Amino acid sequence: MCGRYFVATERDDAEIKKIIEEVNDRFKNTPELSKMKTGEIYPTNIVPIITPESPALMKWGFTRFDGKGQVINARLETAAEKPMFREAFAEHRCLIPASHYFEWETIGRKKQKYAISLPSTLYMAGIYRFEKDMPIPLFVILTRPAAPVISFIHERMPVIMPKELSGVWLSGEMESHDVMHHSVEDVSYAGVDVTPALF
Structure with missing residues (x-):
């Protein structure tokens, strides 16, 4: 899965800087821009996203069907068929730029x-959708089996x-099997740090 990632703005990352500059221009003086996050990104944050048209702002996580919480990832293997994701997979694809993402290994x-x-x-490959009463789209990150390394x-x-x-x-x-074949x-x-596991 992917539940946290990082967007560095303090280092010389020309690609991320350009994306953020375009978002700043497009969303100037909007409430959404004032809520944009960089640094360590958490679910429900509003972040810069790349769409076929231009960089945009989106919120991380589809609202669950029961309205309780968010779905933040979609499995690439089943996204084209699952009711929650299939329309977005077919019609609304995006890319989520990041300096790196985080994952945790359980050790005892x-x-x-x-x-x-x-x-x-x-x-990172993503898909997005529009939800009622939301001023900006919401996105999820597609996942696949982990690389051996x-x-x-x-x-x-x-x-x-x-x-x-x-x-x-x-x-x-690109169909799902092509995406899997070409993904990095x-x-x-x-390692970043060690924290107690939550039980």
Whole structure:
């Protein structure tokens, strides 16, 4: 799964800076822009997202059918068929830019936090939808089985698209099996801290 990621603005990351500049211009003087988050990103935060048209602001998490809480991830293997995700998968694809994402390995009664990254900005595949009374769309991050190098941390990972195929993904032309085949696996990881597990 993917339940936390990081958007660095203090380092020289030209791609993320450009995305944020475009979002600032597009949403200038709006309440949504004042709520935009960078740094460590949590579910329900409002963040910069890439759509086929232009960078946008979206909120992380679809509202559950019963209205209680959010769904933040969708399995790539079943997103095209599940009622909650299939329309978004077919019609509303996006990319979530990040400096890295976080995952936790359970070690006894503790959890080891890892930052998982690429040498450059990573782009996680997502889908989004519009919900009643929401001023901006909501998105979820697609996940897949973890790459062998990080499978000891967690059995799932976000679908990370190569930059050169981002346009093909956004266009809706890639089927699930093609996305799986082309998604990035060559990631690196580094331990961040150790915190008590929640039981």
